[in-house]
Amino acid sequence: MVAHPREQGDSRSARRLNEPRPARVLEQKGHPVEVNRVPVALVREEWRVADRWWTEAPVQRRYFDVVLETGENAVVFRDELTGRWYRQRA
């Protein structure tokens, strides 16, 4: 009997879509003024996400929807637990 290909061992596995990527952000009074060395022209919106506080991996983020001086839109967030900045599509 020939084994079904799905039963054979392979490394295929599901992975998350839209994982946050570390970003280099310069901040002033908690607001981003530069994202990956490009100055921020405008902060369009700001919001907080506090979730999974009941688990061992809580999420506490402060998101900023910004327009860069190049005209590009970007969403960055500050992980309030680690103080690190990330870029992500919201």
Place this chain on the structure above:
Amino acid sequence: MIACLTLSAFPLRAALAGRPELRGQPVALAPEPGRLPLIGPCTAAAADAGIKPGMRLSEALATCPELRLVEQDPAGSEEQWERILRRLEDAGFAVEPVEAGCAYFETRGVERLAGGLEAALRRALDAVGTGWQPRVGAASRRFAALAAASVAPAGKAIVVDDDDTGLFLEPLPVDLLALSPERRGELSELGIKRLGELARLPGAAVADRLGLDGSEAWRQARGEDEAGVAPRRPPEAVAETLEFPEPVGNELTLGWALAALLDRLLARPERGGRAPRQIALAARLIGGGSWRRTLTLREPTAEAERLRAALGPRLAEVPAPVVSLRLELGELTESAGVQAELIRPRGNRLRERLRDGLRQARAAAGVDAVCTVVEVAPWSRIPESRAILVPRDD
């Protein structure tokens, strides 16, 4: 006029073709090996006993303990379907097969020969044979022809006049539209069950809410679809079969058999140096079932090494020991040279190309290269928790 021929529950009928002892019995098509245990189409006797296609196997057997299951026979089914298409082509129709059990053809060329539309449709029904209980619908629009075939009595044809298309389509269910389950769900949530209800909605609102698919469905429901018939070029049957003295389950032996078949097939004089665009590998399995894989090549080739590399991995998918192995060359090129296509491929051909392209991408960039996005928690406030990427198997 465009005509649509449908043979309901064709895979089951094909599987039952050589089993007269099961006539009149509650029978259903067994689930495909390795797939979800859901039964396929069933006979009228099974339907009377409460069986429905798509039911879980355990539930079906609990509902009707006398239910007999027949193994899927994709190779046999394809052979039978090919014979039907050839009979239609011999009767003068240029056919466009959609899937086994459904094909479109233009009647215009045959009407004068047969003596009118009704006679042409009768000719098509006779070519198929009454044993298959064919149903034919004819209309000036492709979707209306399909809808007419869906309500035609077995062995009969229904013709829909152009002026009556809207009225004819109005009371029919929206299930006739080729929509994704999501779009179907959206229509159901909006309370739209009949084609007439969809047709009465404003076109812009349908496009806004249901996108391109919805727009096309809306045009079909109004009897305004523009699609014509793209007849196939009848394939030349160049095939070789190898019978084994005893069933073979060893992939290595099957690999050698495949190599021998390829050498024999490529040496056939009727190939005339032309390369196949498509190649099919079929196996008759121990216990009476069959297995078949059709592969559209990225570009036509008659190089044995490349064909072996393309077909070899398929042998690992054979679900049971093999009694005989068959290799068929399909769609041979016109000449020994390579010619780019002038007209963009559409429909099944385009999908086949896409599937082949995906396989090519996977072969080049690894098994994880082609994925489907699956929404797992679209409501989540955490963006990376909303969807995952799952590697595709096809």
